[in-house]
Amino acid sequence: MTETSLSAAHREAQARATRTRYGLLAPALIIILAISILPLGITVVYSFLEPGTYGGVVWNFSTDAYVQFLFERDIFDDTLTFDPAYLSIFMRSIGLAFGAMIGTLILGFPTAYFIATKPRNQRNFWLFLITLPFWTNLLIRTYAMLLIIRDEGFVNISLMKLRLIDSPISILYTDTAVFIGLIYSYLPFMVLPLYASLEKLDFRLVEAGYDLYASRWKVLRHVIAPLAKPGIIAGCILVFIPGLGAYITPELLGGGKSLMIGNMIAIQFGSSRNWPFGSAAALILMMLVIIVLLIYAASAGRGRRTHG
Amino acid sequence: MPETSNATQSTRSDRAAISARSLVKTFGAGENAVHALKNVDIDIRENEFFTLLGPSGCGKTTLLRMIAGFELPTSGTILLDGQEITALPPYKRPVNTVFQSYALFPHMTVAENIGFGLKMLGRPADNVQGRVEKMLALVQLEAMANRRTDQLSGGQQQRVALARALAPEPKVLLLDEPLAALDLKLRKNMQLELKSLQAETGITFVFVTHDQEEALTMSDRIAVMRSGEILQIGAPKDIYERPTHRFVADFIGDINILEGEIAGAGGGTAQVRLKDGTTISARLAEGMAQTGPAAVAIRPEAARIAGQGETADLTGTLENVVYFGAASYLHLRLNSGEEFVLRQPGGLDGHDLSRGARLGIAIQPGRARVLE
Numbered sequence A: 001m002t003e004t005s006l007s008a009a010h011r012e013a014q015a016r017a018t019r020t021r022y023g024l025l026a027p028a029l030i031i032i033l034a035i036s037i038l039p040l041g042i043t044v045v046y047s048f049l050e051p052g053t054y055g056g057v058v059w060n061f062s063t064d065a066y067v068q069f070l071f072e073r074d075i076f077d078d079t080l081t082f083d084p085a086y087l088s089i090f091m092r093s094i095g096l097a098f099g100a101m102i103g104t105l106i107l108g109f110p111t112a113y114f115i116a117t118k119p120r121n122q123r124n125f126w127l128f129l130i131t132l133p134f135w136t137n138l139l140i141r142t143y144a145m146l147l148i149i150r151d152e153g154f155v156n157i158s159l160m161k162l163r164l165i166d167s168p169i170s171i172l173y174t175d176t177a178v179f180i181g182l183i184y185s186y187l188p189f190m191v192l193p194l195y196a197s198l199e200k201l202d203f204r205l206v207e208a209g210y211d212l213y214a215s216r217w218k219v220l221r222h223v224i225a226p227l228a229k230p231g232i233i234a235g236c237i238l239v240f241i242p243g244l245g246a247y248i249t250p251e252l253l254g255g256g257k258s259l260m261i262g263n264m265i266a267i268q269f270g271s272s273r274n275w276p277f278g279s280a281a282a283l284i285l286m287m288l289v290i291i292v293l294l295i296y297a298a299s300a301g302r303g304r305r306t307h308g
Numbered sequence B: 001m002p003e004t005s006n007a008t009q010s011t012r013s014d015r016a017a018i019s020a021r022s023l024v025k026t027f028g029a030g031e032n033a034v035h036a037l038k039n040v041d042i043d044i045r046e047n048e049f050f051t052l053l054g055p056s057g058c059g060k061t062t063l064l065r066m067i068a069g070f071e072l073p074t075s076g077t078i079l080l081d082g083q084e085i086t087a088l089p090p091y092k093r094p095v096n097t098v099f100q101s102y103a104l105f106p107h108m109t110v111a112e113n114i115g116f117g118l119k120m121l122g123r124p125a126d127n128v129q130g131r132v133e134k135m136l137a138l139v140q141l142e143a144m145a146n147r148r149t150d151q152l153s154g155g156q157q158q159r160v161a162l163a164r165a166l167a168p169e170p171k172v173l174l175l176d177e178p179l180a181a182l183d184l185k186l187r188k189n190m191q192l193e194l195k196s197l198q199a200e201t202g203i204t205f206v207f208v209t210h211d212q213e214e215a216l217t218m219s220d221r222i223a224v225m226r227s228g229e230i231l232q233i234g235a236p237k238d239i240y241e242r243p244t245h246r247f248v249a250d251f252i253g254d255i256n257i258l259e260g261e262i263a264g265a266g267g268g269t270a271q272v273r274l275k276d277g278t279t280i281s282a283r284l285a286e287g288m289a290q291t292g293p294a295a296v297a298i299r300p301e302a303a304r305i306a307g308q309g310e311t312a313d314l315t316g317t318l319e320n321v322v323y324f325g326a327a328s329y330l331h332l333r334l335n336s337g338e339e340f341v342l343r344q345p346g347g348l349d350g351h352d353l354s355r356g357a358r359l360g361i362a363i364q365p366g367r368a369r370v371l372e
């Protein structure tokens, strides 16, 4: 065989391999296109159109949806005035999601540590208890939470029976109620990744810390927390991002008074009949999420590099 | 148990750095209870290289962990410089540990690892840095200061662990089989380094090993342990030449142990009638029974082939000769059926060393000892 025919055969084989590869990838590519890229594309397009009177969109290019996010257009003279109403909903959402993240971290860390230090054969039982709420629908669990914290609910009745308070503490339909609800719903998402990292922790390092004059608090700060960092970050992301877009919790426990981004978007597609603005708000939310993830990727990348 | 003081110890302070009084540790309860330590009394002196020696599971680590503060004794007390520290948490004890697994912090550099203890003690940063540099020089790792610990070889990690534990200048340094993971050559080097480091720093070292040779070469004193008890404490020479306990004799070095019965005793010497009918004289330590069954221990190097016309203490049939150059080990079978190994120094000329030859054995006066 000559050299040229050999390389021709080689090229032929390579081309076949490439075709096979794309052939095998096709189902996955189609699914990604259909369920992720396509809806996203539609959202982007809608956000640059004008709203139809009874919902839907009118095919005229417009950036009004984005302008509307920050400004109010006067119906008579078309002048723009700064209106922080929507921005404040975003800020409140970020605040509540961040608060829920910190809250679940504070509650979840000791829980995960407790499970990780149990004998191996008992850990699955405790993990089972942590995942137990997933067996019930979030909507139902949120209604249950509503029943617990409402004025005539379990908490207030108990406190009043114990004569600790005279009149019920009104929690329901406030930011506090949403905050409690978010912590309750997302706690397992914090505990599980924390547990995964604490379970791998070499407890001899904890002993080494104690041996070298670090008190319990200092061991936690200088040894355990840095080593559990991947779990802490994963848990924070898993709570913060879904928390930011939470819908059911603020809908039921916020009672329309304590709105979050999710509810606001739902209103645009529903009663407000402003699909372009709903789309724009959804995209702004997505940008927020992407920024958070980029910050994470940067910090994780740095971590990996420094770990050699 | 009697302890013989020797010349090197008289220069040391005899004050105890660590004392344990009737220390008991039981893990679990009821049927599953493990008696890791049964009534241990021990005094570890200031500035000494003290070794806990014993087979696996005898409680060495348990004792060390109680001195470090990781484990609470079931009963008994631990004193440091005469002060009770039994219930003090590890971070309040001026005692540091070199862990068998090294337990270096993977998220810190070599320098950060070494400086950790001082930082936790709240020393000012420049103070810490100076001390870290000194420790790096001491263990010859100056070039590695900013490396991460997983980029180091086993021997280097070992040195970092050592430097980290020495940096805060503890009163006592605990080392739990620190050399176990190293290969033989590195191990020999580290033995010498550890020994000189101890002399240089003047810190009390409590060293755990189950390697008797390591214990003999490094220690000022050795405590031999078996199943939660201390059988004998003494200088390496005492332990080797004057074992009082059968287990100690057997555990440390090669030794011949012959069964017999005491026929007569007096003046620190006993006449022991062995199973094959011969009687030999052996030293009897103070406080030992003067009658009854007894075992006689003789080191291989305390015996040699009896010369022409010399009266032999024992007679045996030659079974095997292992030649080592400077000396040879002769394996003999006594009339009682017991094996006897002797170390014959120098050449083997002038002796009939064919298999089955009948040879007389001469024992150096005073080197045969009765065991408890």
Ligand SMILES: Nc1ncnc2c1ncn2[C@@H]1O[C@H](COP(=O)(O)OP(=O)(O)OP(=O)(O)O)[C@@H](O)[C@H]1O
Residues within 6 Å of the ligand: B027, B028, B034, B035, B036, B054, B055, B056, B057, B058, B059, B060, B061, B062, B063, B210
């Ligand atoms: N946490 C524990 N729970 C139950 N039993 C234990 C525990 N720690 C040690 N033991 C038991 O106590 C005994 C002494 O253990 P220790 O670790 O002190 O032995 P060691 O002399 O250090 O042995 P090695 O040379 O193998 O390290 C062993 O029988 C061991 O199984």
Ligand SMILES: [Mg+2]
Residues within 6 Å of the ligand: B060, B061, B062, B176
């Ligand atoms: Mg051990």
